[in-house]
Amino acid sequence: MKTEVKLPWIELGYTIFANEGPSAIKIEQLARKVGKSKSSFYHHFADTSVFLEELLKYHLKQSQKISILAKACQTITPDFIHLLLQIKTDILFNRQLRVHRDNPVFKECFLSANIPVENAFLQIWTAGIGLESNVKFAKMLLQLTIENFYLQITAANLNEEWLTHYFNEIKTMVAYSDKKQKIDGFV
Template sequence: MKPIEQPWILAGYRLFAHEGPKGLTVEGLARVVGKSKSSFYHHFADLEVFTELLLRYHLNQVHRIAEQERQCQNVIPDLVNLLLTVKENLLFDRQLRIHRTIPAFKQCFDKSTGAVGEAISGIFADMLGLAHNSALTRMVLMLSLENFYLQLTPETLTYDWLVGYMHELQAMVRAFQANDRQQSILYGSV
């Protein structure tokens, strides 16, 4: 991104994160940046080009965050605290998920969740007690991310909510494991 484009991209990022694609209007962007609409068209041919740059910017952000996620030693509190510092990025991903019927948004969302999944799968597996089963870890992670974005709002994105969400995931996996052990006892190991 060129330095002169930065205010536009940052404004678009915030608008998209909170309002989705309907927030991306030339008028709204110009108002937030404090420039004229013609200034927008001077830097970007149209909203489609701008949106492509915005998605590219998001993926760069995601890869930067994924590197930070890899450095986390555990989910609570390390990953949770990191997530609280990147709220806008999470809300941007949420909008991509909501509007994934748009092919470019789906592609960006898939790349984003793939990068996140790869970055946190190790500590996620440890948290859930699934370090011995990477395939199951990946499935639970993808399902929990889907559910995470369904529940995510600017208001719910708090430390307590994130910790509670992680505890719910742990409880769910423990319940499945207990049920599996019970089935093995009742029916014998297959």
Template sequence: MVDTKELWIKTGYDIFAKSGITGLKIERLAKKIGISKSSFYHHFVDLDLFIQYLLEFHISQSYIIAKKEVKAQNIDPDLIDILVEHKVDLLFNRQLRINREQKKYSDTLTKSSLIIGNAFTMRWVKDMELRLNEKQLEAIFELALENFYLQATVESINHKWLLSYFAYLKRVIGSFV
């Protein structure tokens, strides 16, 4: 038996990741999963509570990603494989960045970044062979992250594009150091 609450959350998570807040329409969700709208209201009461569940789900996904990143030995293929596997999570994070003027999205983005950031950053610094102080690394990483999310789409998050993106970053950063 499928847990309908979980089905609502996973479907909503996917839609939010790909279409943002404007894509979260209860009727659209119900149609996509083939369950009546009354089921939604039974589980969540309203869209605000539902969004809170989506944000909590994102934090749980962040912990899963962080555990995998700690085990990554290199960017290619280990880290890239993780990023491709968690494409929807990356796109959800992108939507958090887009909507970060709202506190609930900003808070979730900050928390998610703290969970995932360190393992990813350390692997990235090692593979990029960066010899910079902590402030410089933080600044470059933040710029790279902003640039990444400007380009990230459902289509672009694949092994070929990510490999090319990391090579591009290495060239650009190499010109500064």
């Protein structure tokens, strides 16, 4: 019951954090948008730091749910791309964690949230980019791709066209690299 009462606060705070960052979390603004008093906020969360802890816990729960959904994907295009479009707020929240990773708590949450999703996605990733025979390299490339993804992603470009192009570019890069190695005699 208590969680249900807190959920509107958490969901709104999660969205604000995702779109504007942690500095945009203002109790008065939250209270107005939730339609409750500021004292209600303090009753549930005591202060902003407790509220941020709740947002991070919520994000980690979301990443567990996302990992289950990612495991069910059969392909990058369209399955995984459609999943990414369904979880835009979660992606943008994770991006904010990455941007603000100078805060050790945000950095830890970012890393912890990525692990289950990366593990769930790795199999279709290796197949999707043509690296089934080199899973270790595929995993390293996935980690670099995730870093690059969060540098480029915005609320405006998080759409099917951009995601499709992004994943196709990676696939092309891997194919070109493999072809170049064979031509140069490295393989």
